[in-house]
Amino acid sequence: GAGVSQSPSNKVTEKGKDVELRCDPISGHTALYWYRQSLGQGLEFLIYFQGNSAPDKSGLPSDRFSAERTGGSVSTLTIQRTQQEDSAVYLCASSLELGYGYTFGSGTRLTVV
Amino acid sequence: TQLLEQSPQFLSIQEGENLTVYCNSSSVFSSLQWYRQEPGEGPVLLVTVVTGGEVKKLKRLTFQFGDARKDSSLHITAAQTGDTGLYLCAGARGATNKLIFGTGTLLAVQP
Numbered sequence: 001g002a003g004v005s006q007s008p009s010n011k012v013t014e015k016g017k018d019v020e021l022r023c024d025p026i027s028g029h030t031a032l033y034w035y036r037q038s039l040g041q042g043l044e045f046l047i048y049f050q051g052n053s054a055p056d057k058s059g060l061p062s063d064r065f066s067a068e069r070t071g072g073s074v075s076t077l078t079i080q081r082t083q084q085e086d087s088a089v090y091l092c093a094s095s096l097e098l099g100y101g102y103t104f105g106s107g108t109r110l111t112v113v
Numbered sequence: 114t115q116l117l118e119q120s121p122q123f124l125s126i127q128e129g130e131n132l133t134v135y136c137n138s139s140s141v142f143s144s145l146q147w148y149r150q151e152p153g154e155g156p157v158l159l160v161t162v163v164t165g166g167e168v169k170k171l172k173r174l175t176f177q178f179g180d181a182r183k184d185s186s187l188h189i190t191a192a193q194t195g196d197t198g199l200y201l202c203a204g205a206r207g208a209t210n211k212l213i214f215g216t217g218t219l220l221a222v223q224p
Contacts, residue, residue, distance in 0.1 A: 004155070033212075035214070041216070041217060042117075042119075042201060042215055042216045042217045043156070043201065043214040044214075045212075045213065045214075056211065091155050091156075093155070101146060101158040101161055102146075102148075102156075102158065102212065103158070104155025104156050104157070105155050106153065106154050106155050107154075107155055
């Protein structure tokens with residue numbers, strides 16, 4: 001597609017439930033990244049995928065968080081047993097290669113009640 | 114520990130004024146990028162600087178990368194209301210060039 005697409009744009013979930021966030025990157029971009037942004041704050045790195053290499057999961061805050069990228073394209077970020085502190089905007093970005101400028105999606109605003 | 118500190122955190126100015134935003138670190142980066150983010154949207158890339166001492170101009174915006182590649186600044190001349198947003202610097206380091214984002218500067222330009 002023309003840009004990075006994320007769905008849903010908003011998600012309200014009850015504490016303890018699992019959620020899945022989806023990212024559809026720009027076609028041909030080999031690198032895909034997930035970041036988390038709390039209100040008015042900078043971006044916290046979560047995970048990135050580069051081609052067929054093993055993903056860098058060093059930013060995932062707990063083992064409740066996982067992500068996969070199927071076929072080198074679409075990625076899904078899964079949060080199990082959600083907690084209130086998981087509430088944030090989850091941003092996905094892709095780039096042609098590592099180190100190139102990122103193109104971000106509009107994000108998924110997750111609210112855990 | 115935040116690797117990239119931005120200052121100021123908040124800035125409210127009148128249209129037509131000049132301003133400078135700073136991005137500082139004790140770490141060396143292979144490149145540095147600046148993004149602007151508007152409410153409800155993802156950050157949008159403004160510029161990438163790679164060489165120490167590099168200066169890039171984008172209309173009324175001037176970006177500078179420090180000689181030691183540890184810091185950067187963004188200067189806006191004659192600010193307009195459309196410049197309002199969250200400005201983020203991001204440094205690439207390590208073999209993977211993973212981006213580390215700064216703390217952000219929230220700019221409000223009043224008419």
